[in-house]
Amino acid sequence: MAQQTAQQTALKPNVGVYTNPGHRLYVGDTSPSAQEVGSEHLLQPGEVVVEMKATGICGSDIHFWQHGRIGPTMVVEDEHILGHESSGVVVKVHPGVTSLKPGDRVALEPTIPCMKCVPCLTGRYNGCEDVLFRSTPPVPGFLRRYIVHPAQWCFKIGDLSYEEGALLEPISVALAGIQRAQLKLGDSLLICGAGPIGLVSLLCAHAAGATPIVITDIDASRLEFAKKLVPSVNTFLVPVDGPDATPENIATVIKSSFFADGSYPDVSIECTGVASSIATAVYASRFGGLVFVIGVGRDMVELPFMACSVKEVDLKFQYRYANQWPKAIKLVKSGLLGDVKKLVSHTFTLEESVKAFETVKDRASKSIKVMITNE
Numbered sequence: 001m002a003q004q005t006a007q008q009t010a011l012k013p014n015v016g017v018y019t020n021p022g023h024r025l026y027v028g029d030t031s032p033s034a035q036e037v038g039s040e041h042l043l044q045p046g047e048v049v050v051e052m053k054a055t056g057i058c059g060s061d062i063h064f065w066q067h068g069r070i071g072p073t074m075v076v077e078d079e080h081i082l083g084h085e086s087s088g089v090v091v092k093v094h095p096g097v098t099s100l101k102p103g104d105r106v107a108l109e110p111t112i113p114c115m116k117c118v119p120c121l122t123g124r125y126n127g128c129e130d131v132l133f134r135s136t137p138p139v140p141g142f143l144r145r146y147i148v149h150p151a152q153w154c155f156k157i158g159d160l161s162y163e164e165g166a167l168l169e170p171i172s173v174a175l176a177g178i179q180r181a182q183l184k185l186g187d188s189l190l191i192c193g194a195g196p197i198g199l200v201s202l203l204c205a206h207a208a209g210a211t212p213i214v215i216t217d218i219d220a221s222r223l224e225f226a227k228k229l230v231p232s233v234n235t236f237l238v239p240v241d242g243p244d245a246t247p248e249n250i251a252t253v254i255k256s257s258f259f260a261d262g263s264y265p266d267v268s269i270e271c272t273g274v275a276s277s278i279a280t281a282v283y284a285s286r287f288g289g290l291v292f293v294i295g296v297g298r299d300m301v302e303l304p305f306m307a308c309s310v311k312e313v314d315l316k317f318q319y320r321y322a323n324q325w326p327k328a329i330k331l332v333k334s335g336l337l338g339d340v341k342k343l344v345s346h347t348f349t350l351e352e353s354v355k356a357f358e359t360v361k362d363r364a365s366k367s368i369k370v371m372i373t374n375e
């Protein structure tokens with residue numbers, strides 16, 4: 001059977017959003033070309049073509065653009081397409097693909113694991129030794145009009161909006177964290193950082209029944225946003241200088257202000273990756289509490305080692321996610337996480353992508369999640 005394309009005549013030129021080692025950001029031609037999308041021989045077994053409809057910009061996209069790297073191994077060494085938070089519509093499937101058909105609305109998981117190594121075979125494919133992760137160099141990302149992707153990593157979203165479909169990626173980060181932190185009904189929770197990851201963690205933890213929840217940030221506007229999103233959350237503005245600005249002092253104030261009955265945080269979800277914030281979470285923790293670090297940062301970080309020791313603090317980390325999209329889709333559809341679309345503060349077209357990235361970079365824009373759409 002021939003490879004079928006949904007709209008044989010309506011294909012637009014394929015463009016992608018690139019950065020490069022010179023930190024340029026630009027929209028340029030990419031593959032597959034519209035002609036290739038229309039051809040009968042484009043796809044390998046198991047593959048589909050998706051016309052991307054919505055892509056959120058992640059902090060790591062900004063890192064690759066501005067700093068050219070994340071850590072020692074993820075380095076922009078060539079012209080490189082960004083984006084890994086996406087949804088779209090299937091426009092073509094390989095004849096062997098039975099799970100999807102042209103017209104299906106899908107969210108795309110950016111991880112393409114080998115499914116042969118030990119982490120893959122033991123259900124933790126985020127640790128795949130041979131992983132291809134869209135937008136982590138050298139693997140080109142999702143920010144483009146058409147992409148070839150394995151059907152296995154495209155999940156039907158039904159009547160969810162494309163913006164909700166794109167938000168499933170940061171939601172998956174938070175869900176993976178909540179799952180591995182074993183957060184449960186009635187747990188006292190501290191969330192450090194009210195960026196998109198802190199905020200989706202807040203939505204997920206609130207739905208999971210954590211109480212009380214305190215969220216911190218150094219930016220008052222992000223805390224105001226958190227309060228509008230989940231009115232029952234307590235917010236704490238972290239001082240950045242002055243005598244009160246040490247992690248120990250900040251933790252003391254957090255404990256006396258919000259956990260005065262002595263039920264100090266059972267769990268802290270750290271969503272900044274900043275050393276002083278990780279230290280604050282350690283000092284605020286109850287004896288035997290868990291500090292769960294989602295944020296990423298420097299290669300070497302100083303920790304309050306003795307506070308961890310005398311309080312038997314458990315320290316855990318999260319790297320991306322595994323097996324979270326089906327759960328994320330169910331949760332967003334059920335409404336249990338509230339209206340996640342509220343996180344989308346700005347929307348730009350694919351052609352306006354440079355403006356979209358500038359908006360994320362400019363803190364004065366007060367953006368939360370900036371979305372790039374393709375109508």
Ligand SMILES: NC(=O)c1ccc[n+]([C@@H]2O[C@H](COP(=O)([O-])OP(=O)(O)OC[C@H]3O[C@@H](n4cnc5c(N)ncnc54)[C@H](O)[C@@H]3O)[C@@H](O)[C@H]2O)c1
Pocket residue numbers: 058059060173192193194195196197198216217218219222238271272273274276277293294295296297318319320321
């Ligand atoms: N582990 C993973 O797989 C994974 C996945 C996605 C994102 N991340 C990381 O998670 C972190 C959060 O992502 P994001 O998109 O929300 O980023 P973001 O930069 O938008 O948000 C971080 C927030 O932390 C706040 N902050 C900075 N210093 C602080 C401090 N000392 N105390 C309290 N708040 C402080 C900032 O003002 C900001 O609002 C980043 O480090 C990101 O790279 C990790």
Ligand SMILES: OC[C@H](O)C(O)[C@@H](O)CO
Pocket residue numbers: 058060070074133135136169173296319320
């Ligand atoms: O959402 C996924 C994250 O942005 C990535 O793991 C990134 O931090 C490194 O590639």
Ligand SMILES: [Zn+2]
Pocket residue numbers: 058059060084
């Ligand atoms: Zn990301």
Ligand SMILES: [Zn+2]
Pocket residue numbers: 113114115116117118119120125127128129130131
């Ligand atoms: Zn593998």
